[in-house]
Amino acid sequence: MQIKIRPRWSLLENQATPESVYHQRRDILKKLGIAAVGLPLSTNAHAGLFDFISSSQQESVDHRRQLSGSPSSLSNSTLSLTPEDKVLHYNNFYEFGTDKSSPAIRAEKFITDPWKVTIDGMVNKPFSLDYDDLFNQFSLEERIYRLRCVEAWSMNIPWIGFSLRDIIKKADPQQRAKYVAFETLYDPKQMPGQASSRLGGGIEYPYVEGLRIDEAMHPLTMISVGLYGKTLAPQNGAPLRLVVPWKYGFKSIKSIVRIHLTDQQPPTTWNRLAASEYGFYANVNPNVDHPRWSQASERFIGQGNIFSSRRQPTLMFNGYAEEVASLYQGMDLKRNY
Numbered sequence: 001m002q003i004k005i006r007p008r009w010s011l012l013e014n015q016a017t018p019e020s021v022y023h024q025r026r027d028i029l030k031k032l033g034i035a036a037v038g039l040p041l042s043t044n045a046h047a048g049l050f051d052f053i054s055s056s057q058q059e060s061v062d063h064r065r066q067l068s069g070s071p072s073s074l075s076n077s078t079l080s081l082t083p084e085d086k087v088l089h090y091n092n093f094y095e096f097g098t099d100k101s102s103p104a105i106r107a108e109k110f111i112t113d114p115w116k117v118t119i120d121g122m123v124n125k126p127f128s129l130d131y132d133d134l135f136n137q138f139s140l141e142e143r144i145y146r147l148r149c150v151e152a153w154s155m156n157i158p159w160i161g162f163s164l165r166d167i168i169k170k171a172d173p174q175q176r177a178k179y180v181a182f183e184t185l186y187d188p189k190q191m192p193g194q195a196s197s198r199l200g201g202g203i204e205y206p207y208v209e210g211l212r213i214d215e216a217m218h219p220l221t222m223i224s225v226g227l228y229g230k231t232l233a234p235q236n237g238a239p240l241r242l243v244v245p246w247k248y249g250f251k252s253i254k255s256i257v258r259i260h261l262t263d264q265q266p267p268t269t270w271n272r273l274a275a276s277e278y279g280f281y282a283n284v285n286p287n288v289d290h291p292r293w294s295q296a297s298e299r300f301i302g303q304g305n306i307f308s309s310r311r312q313p314t315l316m317f318n319g320y321a322e323e324v325a326s327l328y329q330g331m332d333l334k335r336n337y
């Protein structure tokens with residue numbers, strides 16, 4: 001059993017969750033053999049405008065695998081988490097259609113096992129991982145992160161996974177590698193949005209994303225393989241997706257097949273589509289508005305119904321400024337949006 005040094009953002013979870021829930025949660029995670037490193041959650045809670053959308057969804061079959069041990073009810077009773085049902089039914093995954101309810105329906109039969117993801121480019125030891133490697137080769141931990149979509153809604157999600165840097169280190173990166181490029185699966189037979197420009201929102205596929213190497217190596221940057229105690233559902237980017245909690249959600253690319261180290265800043269899907277609206281950095285920033293709407297506040301998707309929906313202020317770097325602001329020292333964040 002490895003001992004983890006808990007960073008600042010993991011310390012205060014017991015202040016955010018009722019104590020009984022907190023302990024219950026720890027017990028469950030221990031049984032699952034997963035290390036829990038939480039983050040302080042603020043008093044947000046309560047409903048989102050879109051609750052009625054997800055509650056009107058038809059229930060689809062849940063194919064997700066329990067990650068191990070007993071059934072997990074972790075934090076379901078915690079107000080500050082976005083309910084699992086909403087994480088599963090309110091999605092952006094344009095490969096399966098552009099409206100929020102489509103991915104859960106259209107991705108239901110998406111094949112995520114077998115899977116192959118390749119780490120290559122400017123590394124000394126390129127390698128590939130198959131489906132089982134994702135769950136066996138890295139020590140999984142749970143992390144509750146905020147997710148802030150550029151469309152000004154947000155969720156708090158208990159992800160399971162590991163730091164991206166665990167993968168990168170294993171590949172022995174070369175000094176000249178300055179960026180990391182990511183690519184989603186290209187398979188129009190399975191992904192109807194890739195076969196039809198109308199369904200897929202006019203995006204050029206495969207979906208691609210990128211990070212600077214220091215962003216990629218930051219311990220908060222995560223590869224997620226699960227949420228709410230189970231493997232990811234296809235609509236959330238199974239079997240593996242990126243989670244960069246201080247950046248707008250579109251950086252957190254789903255269903256990854258390639259991680260490529262390079263010395264050039266890689267193209268990114270939303271920047272290609274509308275460069276004036278979506279930059280390479282896409283750091284959450286309440287002081288830099290989207291050309292068409294304010295980013296100063298967000299609608300939190302929580303428990304409850306449409307009548308109790310609420311807005312909350314958006315936080316600089318989505319609440320992770322203390323951890324990541326130093327990465328951007330001296331940079332003009334209005335120009336590098």
Ligand SMILES: Nc1nc2c(c(=O)[nH]1)N[C@H]1C(S)=C(S)[C@@H](COP(=O)(O)O)O[C@H]1N2
Nearest residue numbers: 091092093094149184207236249250252254
């Ligand atoms: N391949 C791919 N990854 C993607 C997207 C997408 O359309 N395709 N949408 C992004 C956007 S805009 C957001 S907000 C998040 C949503 O993740 P979730 O549906 O798991 O909440 O996924 C991101 N990753």
Ligand SMILES: [Mo]
Nearest residue numbers: 149150249250
């Ligand atoms: Mo998004």
